[in-house]
Structures are given as C-alpha cells and as structure tokens.
Amino acid sequence: MEITSPRFKDNAAHALADPQLQKALGNVRAGFIDKRQKAVDGLPEFDLLRDRAREIKDHALANLDLYLEAYEAKVKATGGHVHWAETAEDARNIVLDICRRAGARAVTKGKSMITEEIGLNDFLSANGIKPVETDLGEYIIQLRGEHPSHIIAPAVHLNKEQVEADFRRVHDHLAPSRDLEEPEALLGEARRVLRPAYFDADVGITGANFLVAETGSSVIVTNEGNGDLTQILPKVHVVVASIEKIVPTLSDVAQILRVLARSATGQEMSVYTTLSTGPRRPGDPDGPEEYHVVLLDNGRSSMLGTEFQDMLRCIRCGACMNHCPVYHAIGGHAYGWVYPGPMGAVLTPSLIGVDKGGHLPNASTFCGRCESVCPMRIPLPKMMRSWREREFERGLNPAPQRYGLGLWAFFAKRPRLYRLAASIGIPVLSAFSFGKGAFGSLPLAGGWTKHRDMPAPESRTFMQQWRERDAVSKQAAA
Amino acid sequence: MSARDAILNRVRNALKPGASEAERRRLVDERLTAAPNGVIPARGQLPEQERVALFCTMAQKIAATIERVGKADDVPKAVTQYLRAKNLPASVRMGADGRLAAMPWAKQRSLTVKSGPSDGDDEVGVSHALGGVAETGTVVMESGPANPTTINFLPEHHIVVVDAKDVAGDLEAVLERVRRAYGKGEMPRTLNLISGPSRSGDIEQKIILGAHGPRALHLIVVG
Known part of the structure; x- marks a missing residue:
C-alpha cells in the first residue's frame, strides 16, 4: 500500500473536515472505553495479570532465539512447514510459492494485520490469485479498495449507509428492492455471499495472535468464526506471523488471553480462540492437508536491544487507539500506513523509517491514556519522545522549529539573560493583546493561530509572580 | 546464509x-x-456444584443457552425438544464421538442423525466437549477422527454436550487435562475454545449474533 505518513498533516486536516468520518468516529468514543472499563472492573486480578503478561513477553523476547528454535522444532515434528522471511518481499514470495504449488486460484483470508503490513492482497492479485477477505469489516473495506483504519475494527470509519451502498454496487446479482437498512441485514448478506468462498478457496491464510513454543501451535482469537472456516476448509492453511508472537507455553497463552479481549472489546473472552497444531492427522474427517507458518522479521530484530524493544510486547488489542484523543479526532487512515494510533506512532517509524513516519510520534498530546490502558504496560509516550529525539538528532524537523528550539535553548541555559528577556517581552506581548487575553494571529506562529488563539501572557513573568507570592506568605507567617 | x-x-x-x-x-x-501457571483469578475456584452453576451463568451472559439434564441418556430427548422449540427440521449432524454414540438416539424416532463432517448445509450440529471453563462460560472442543471441527462452525445452530464433571474453574486446568491426555507438548490438531455464538461488531460497533459461525450455541450440561 502507498505510504502517506509523510503527509500526515494534510491527512489529518482532511479527516477533520470529513463529516462521514467524524460521525463514525463517535462510535469509537462511545463504545470501546466503557466496555473495557466494565470488563476490567469485573476482574479484581486484572492488574496482576497485566504484570504477569508483561513478564511473559519480556522473558520470551529475552530468549527469542531459543524459543523460535523450540517452536520450529515442534511445528516440524507435527508435520507442518516453517518458512523464514527477512523482509515483506520474502514473505510475499513464500506465500505465492505455496499458493502456486497448491494450484490455487482463490484464497480466503482471516483478519490479519501482518498481511496488510506485507501488502499481500495486491501482490496475490497481481499474480493471478484472488484474495477474499472474510472478516466482515475486512470484506467491506476490500470492496471499497481501502485499508483498515483500526487494527481490530477495520471498518470503524464507515457508517451503515456507506456499507449498504457498497453492497448494492457489488452484489448486483441480488434484488435491488431488498432491505439493507440495518446492520443485521448487511451482516446476513455478507454471510450468504461469503459462505461459498470458503469452499472454493484452495488456500486459507490467517495471521496469529500467539505462536506457542511448548506445542508448536498457532493461535487465532476472533469473534465471527471466519478465521476458523478459513483455516479448516481449504486444503492448505498458511499462517503468517512476525517473530515476536512467540510465547513459551499454553499456560502463558491462558494468562495473556485474560487481558487481551478485555482490553480490546471489553469481552471476557473472544468467541473463538483456536489453537492449531500441524496439518490433518490420520483418520481426521476434516482440516487442512498442509500447514505452513511464515515467520516474518521485517524490522523486528532491529528493535531488540534498543529503547523500542518494549514495543514488541504489543498484542494488538487496540486499547491505545480506542483511548487516544488524536485517534478520536482523525481516525486511523490519517496515520498513513498499516498501524494507527499510539502503537502505530511508535511502530511505524521502526518499520518504515523515521524519515517517513516521523510525524506520527509528534501527533500526541502526551496525555498518557494509552500507557494507562495498555495491557502489556508498554511505555508508549516515552517511546514517542525517543522518536522525537531521534528525529531532532537527524535534523528531520522543519527549520523554523529547529531554530526556535535553538534560540529557546540559548536563553534557557543562561538564566539571568532568560529572566531579563522575559521581563521585557512579556509586558510587551501582554500590552499588544489589548486586554483580550489572546491573539487571533501572530507573526511566525501562523501554524498555531490558524486553528486556535494563542493565549496572551499575564503582565508579569512567572518568576516575578513567584517572588511576590513568597513575600506574601512570609509576611503572613511573621 | x-x-x-x-x-x-x-x-x-x-x-x-x-x-x-x-x-x-x-x-x-x-x-x-x-509451564508455570501464573495468576489464577479467584472467580472460578469453587466447589463443584457452584462451579457448574457459574459456568452456566457465564455462558448465558455471552448469549449461549443452557439446559441441564441428569444423565447422558437424557441428551437425545433434550436435543429433539430444542429442535421443536426452535422450529428446526428434525435432523442433526454429528461426529463419531463415543460418548455421543452411546446415547439412545434411536428412541427419538422422528430424528435423523447424519454422521461425519459438516458439508455446510446442516441446520444443526451436535458435538461433545472435552471440558468447560466456569470462569468464562467457555467450552473446549478437540478435533480428532471422532470430532470433526467443521461441526463447530458450519451449522446454524451448534449444540454442545458437556459433562458437569469436566467443567473446570479456569482455562489452565483444562489445558493441563489436554497435556495429560495427549502428552506434554502434544496437542490435538485443533483445540477450539468457544465462548458463546458467533458475532460481529464491525458495522457501527453494534454487536450482532451469527456472523460466519453458528447463530446459536446451546449447551447441554450432563449431571
């Protein structure tokens, strides 16, 4: 997919001016936060489980090489195949090769962000293989030629009227007079249209929420059941997963599951948690004949051992974006690549480079809600700050910002000079606001005043006011 | 390299x-x-009767329906009654599970029992669970020669029989049973943890039952 993260500011401006999007984003603000809070309140051990979940992933990451080897050995022992992919391109080619050997013309797909990351659908289409997304939200955006705007609710930027229009446009074999007003009718139609696709597919492709080293199992967590139909009906099942999905044991999966669904949708458990281990076995009446796992690095190993290693604990629940005032205002597409919200602001520069993704860590108010709800206790604001520092070190921010900061630093390092300049500048600015308390426009600050007023300073500096306060309290004490 | x-x-x-x-x-x-267990919530750690009661409550909370019967022989009748109450055709799809096979299906004269994996045209599938999890109202299904996975997903209605004695307090306890049954580090090809009927919230975040899997999940608890 085209990366538009470098145009983040334009994207955000368009998003703010899009009435359909703004209406749809109301559903994010209204739904996710309350549901999560209720689920958290219902489990007294929730915070202990968050600590445990963090420990599990930290331990797995600190020994990632060994767990990857153990996992691979287990998959092979159960008759599955493991393919290692260093880059997105390698992963695409491996999947294409598996599809070609299976003689595949159509593949079904369970919802998977990793296949968005590697741009699998466009690649398969260009090579004559038809990918069919089966998750309702993914299906809708595939019809529209869009990408997910949220990692667990891909079509959250749309309203039902838009979905109805798309279904009428694409399902043109169905009666135009049919009633599609309510989401129930839309879901029913998607179910009927997609059912045959599972049977027609030669290969089913899913992601994985976890890879279990103890057993060689891949785990998917879903609500619709489409991921399961995708992996049990075609004769080949391909799992695409990045290397940090490894957890040591089944018990560890059980622990993390307790924080995953609660943080994501406010459910105690998602409807379907499925552990798959190898292909169909002798005597099995159903299931895939071949089972492949594509283990993708694509930049993860370069995050290990750096200040961004903690990001690899992420379990993709979406809680950070559900609670983010910036995401609430602009939605996911404005972020310009696969991963939006706070987790995207940290992950995107790691995966596509800070030169392309550098705007994203700046799109934060540092309110800290993302970190406070993160089930894996990932210090997202701290990591966004680290990206800002790197961006500055590499001279990537605009010149006025750099010179402005340089000028401020010059004075900040010279306290006497700073106080002198402030004691002259502040009364001047205060006088020029003519008692309105704010500026509607200011030279050199057009970027700020275009959208909001700049508050005018009080007539005295902070230091002056502090000294007066001090004097008053000393008097009172005497 | x-x-x-x-x-x-x-x-x-x-x-x-x-x-x-x-x-x-x-x-x-x-x-x-x-494979240390970590934090086990207190919620499910109850004596057997209360544990089974919690399992039923939790399953109902997530839109499963529940029927409790005294013994395994009562299951076929309970199935027939469910079909009648829901106005469904008197036909079910079932695997070759020994526990199900031992039940008196022939006594339900009007009922057709089709065996083998689902072909996608079944209104109703019947499976036997390996166990249940009281903490969340989850049923745990294993695949194998006698237990087709397709029955868990393709039929419109999924009826799952679970023995009360197999209802554990927490998921870890069921996973420990899997380890004992298959050997440490070994698994059935597919282990499905199912919590309520299929659903989607993808359109305007409104939860609707019956996305791609069963629209209804009916649990028959034996004992």
Missing part, C-alpha cells in the same frame, strides 16, 4: 544476553517443562 540463520543471528546479536548461553538454555528448558 539462510534467512533462518540470518534472523536468528540478528536476534542473538541484538540481545547481547547478560546470562550465559548455557544458563539461558537451562531457563528456557525449565520454563517449557514446568
């Missing part, structure tokens, strides 16, 4: 482990062997 070795080398170099290689290996082997 193969992609495998390149990735593993990069991981190793990045980690620059504090502990020695031998020490790390020992820790990892220990973890894989012991």
Whole structure:
C-alpha cells in the first residue's frame, strides 16, 4: 500500500473536515472505553495479570532465539512447514510459492494485520490469485479498495449507509428492492455471499495472535468464526506471523488471553480462540492437508536491544487507539500506513523509517491514556519522545522549529539573560493583546493561530509572580 | 546464509544476553517443562456444584443457552425438544464421538442423525466437549477422527454436550487435562475454545449474533 505518513498533516486536516468520518468516529468514543472499563472492573486480578503478561513477553523476547528454535522444532515434528522471511518481499514470495504449488486460484483470508503490513492482497492479485477477505469489516473495506483504519475494527470509519451502498454496487446479482437498512441485514448478506468462498478457496491464510513454543501451535482469537472456516476448509492453511508472537507455553497463552479481549472489546473472552497444531492427522474427517507458518522479521530484530524493544510486547488489542484523543479526532487512515494510533506512532517509524513516519510520534498530546490502558504496560509516550529525539538528532524537523528550539535553548541555559528577556517581552506581548487575553494571529506562529488563539501572557513573568507570592506568605507567617 | 540463520543471528546479536548461553538454555528448558501457571483469578475456584452453576451463568451472559439434564441418556430427548422449540427440521449432524454414540438416539424416532463432517448445509450440529471453563462460560472442543471441527462452525445452530464433571474453574486446568491426555507438548490438531455464538461488531460497533459461525450455541450440561 502507498505510504502517506509523510503527509500526515494534510491527512489529518482532511479527516477533520470529513463529516462521514467524524460521525463514525463517535462510535469509537462511545463504545470501546466503557466496555473495557466494565470488563476490567469485573476482574479484581486484572492488574496482576497485566504484570504477569508483561513478564511473559519480556522473558520470551529475552530468549527469542531459543524459543523460535523450540517452536520450529515442534511445528516440524507435527508435520507442518516453517518458512523464514527477512523482509515483506520474502514473505510475499513464500506465500505465492505455496499458493502456486497448491494450484490455487482463490484464497480466503482471516483478519490479519501482518498481511496488510506485507501488502499481500495486491501482490496475490497481481499474480493471478484472488484474495477474499472474510472478516466482515475486512470484506467491506476490500470492496471499497481501502485499508483498515483500526487494527481490530477495520471498518470503524464507515457508517451503515456507506456499507449498504457498497453492497448494492457489488452484489448486483441480488434484488435491488431488498432491505439493507440495518446492520443485521448487511451482516446476513455478507454471510450468504461469503459462505461459498470458503469452499472454493484452495488456500486459507490467517495471521496469529500467539505462536506457542511448548506445542508448536498457532493461535487465532476472533469473534465471527471466519478465521476458523478459513483455516479448516481449504486444503492448505498458511499462517503468517512476525517473530515476536512467540510465547513459551499454553499456560502463558491462558494468562495473556485474560487481558487481551478485555482490553480490546471489553469481552471476557473472544468467541473463538483456536489453537492449531500441524496439518490433518490420520483418520481426521476434516482440516487442512498442509500447514505452513511464515515467520516474518521485517524490522523486528532491529528493535531488540534498543529503547523500542518494549514495543514488541504489543498484542494488538487496540486499547491505545480506542483511548487516544488524536485517534478520536482523525481516525486511523490519517496515520498513513498499516498501524494507527499510539502503537502505530511508535511502530511505524521502526518499520518504515523515521524519515517517513516521523510525524506520527509528534501527533500526541502526551496525555498518557494509552500507557494507562495498555495491557502489556508498554511505555508508549516515552517511546514517542525517543522518536522525537531521534528525529531532532537527524535534523528531520522543519527549520523554523529547529531554530526556535535553538534560540529557546540559548536563553534557557543562561538564566539571568532568560529572566531579563522575559521581563521585557512579556509586558510587551501582554500590552499588544489589548486586554483580550489572546491573539487571533501572530507573526511566525501562523501554524498555531490558524486553528486556535494563542493565549496572551499575564503582565508579569512567572518568576516575578513567584517572588511576590513568597513575600506574601512570609509576611503572613511573621 | 539462510534467512533462518540470518534472523536468528540478528536476534542473538541484538540481545547481547547478560546470562550465559548455557544458563539461558537451562531457563528456557525449565520454563517449557514446568509451564508455570501464573495468576489464577479467584472467580472460578469453587466447589463443584457452584462451579457448574457459574459456568452456566457465564455462558448465558455471552448469549449461549443452557439446559441441564441428569444423565447422558437424557441428551437425545433434550436435543429433539430444542429442535421443536426452535422450529428446526428434525435432523442433526454429528461426529463419531463415543460418548455421543452411546446415547439412545434411536428412541427419538422422528430424528435423523447424519454422521461425519459438516458439508455446510446442516441446520444443526451436535458435538461433545472435552471440558468447560466456569470462569468464562467457555467450552473446549478437540478435533480428532471422532470430532470433526467443521461441526463447530458450519451449522446454524451448534449444540454442545458437556459433562458437569469436566467443567473446570479456569482455562489452565483444562489445558493441563489436554497435556495429560495427549502428552506434554502434544496437542490435538485443533483445540477450539468457544465462548458463546458467533458475532460481529464491525458495522457501527453494534454487536450482532451469527456472523460466519453458528447463530446459536446451546449447551447441554450432563449431571
């Protein structure tokens, strides 16, 4: 997919001016936060489980090489195949090769962000293989030629009227007079249209929420059941997963599951948690004949051992974006690549480079809600700050910002000079606001005043006011 | 160098482990062997009767329906009654599970029992669970020659029989049973943890039942 993260500011401006999007984003603000809070309140051990979940992933990451080897050995022992992919391109080619050997013309797909990351659908289409997304939200955006705007609710930027229009446009074999007003009718139609696709597919492709080293199992967590139909009906099942999905044991999966669904949708458990281990076995009446796992690095190993290693604990629940005032205002597409919200602001520069993704860590108010709800206790604001520092070190921010900061630093390092300049500048600015308390426009600050007023300073500096306060309290004490 | 070795080398170099290689290996082997449990919520840690009651309550909360019968022989009648109450055709799809096969299906004269995996045209599927999880109202299904996975997903209605004595307090206890049944580190090809009927909230975040899997999940608890 085209990366538009470098145009983040334009994207955000368009998003703010899009009435359909703004209406749809109301559903994010209204739904996710309350549901999560209720689920958290219902489990007294929730915070202990968050600590445990963090420990599990930290331990797995600190020994990632060994767990990857153990996992691979287990998959092979159960008759599955493991393919290692260093880059997105390698992963695409491996999947294409598996599809070609299976003689595949159509593949079904369970919802998977990793296949968005590697741009699998466009690649398969260009090579004559038809990918069919089966998750309702993914299906809708595939019809529209869009990408997910949220990692667990891909079509959250749309309203039902838009979905109805798309279904009428694409399902043109169905009666135009049919009633599609309510989401129930839309879901029913998607179910009927997609059912045959599972049977027609030669290969089913899913992601994985976890890879279990103890057993060689891949785990998917879903609500619709489409991921399961995708992996049990075609004769080949391909799992695409990045290397940090490894957890040591089944018990560890059980622990993390307790924080995953609660943080994501406010459910105690998602409807379907499925552990798959190898292909169909002798005597099995159903299931895939071949089972492949594509283990993708694509930049993860370069995050290990750096200040961004903690990001690899992420379990993709979406809680950070559900609670983010910036995401609430602009939605996911404005972020310009696969991963939006706070987790995207940290992950995107790691995966596509800070030169392309550098705007994203700046799109934060540092309110800290993302970190406070993160089930894996990932210090997202701290990591966004680290990206800002790197961006500055590499001279990537605009010149006025750099010179402005340089000028401020010059004075900040010279306290006497700073106080002198402030004691002259502040009364001047205060006088020029003519008692309105704010500026509607200011030279050199057009970027700020275009959208909001700049508050005018009080007539005295902070230091002056502090000294007066001090004097008053000393008097009172005497 | 193969992609495998390149990735593993990069991981190793990045980690620059504090502990020695031998020490790390020992820790990892220990973890894989012991598989420690961690934090088990108090909610499900109850004596058997209350545990089964909690299982039923939790399952109903997530839109499953529940019927409790006294003994395994009562199941076929309960199934027939469910079909009648829902106005469904008197036909079910079922695997070759020994526990189901031992039940008196022939006594339900009007009922057709089709065996084998689902072909996608079944209104109703019947399966037997390996166990249940009281904490969340989850049923745990294993695949195998007698238990087709397709029955868990393709029929419109899924009826799951679960023995009350197999209802555990927490998921960890059921996973421990799987380890004992299959051997440590071994698994059935597919283990499905099912919590309520299929649903989607993808259109305007409104939850609707019956997305791609069963619209209804009916649990028959035996004992």
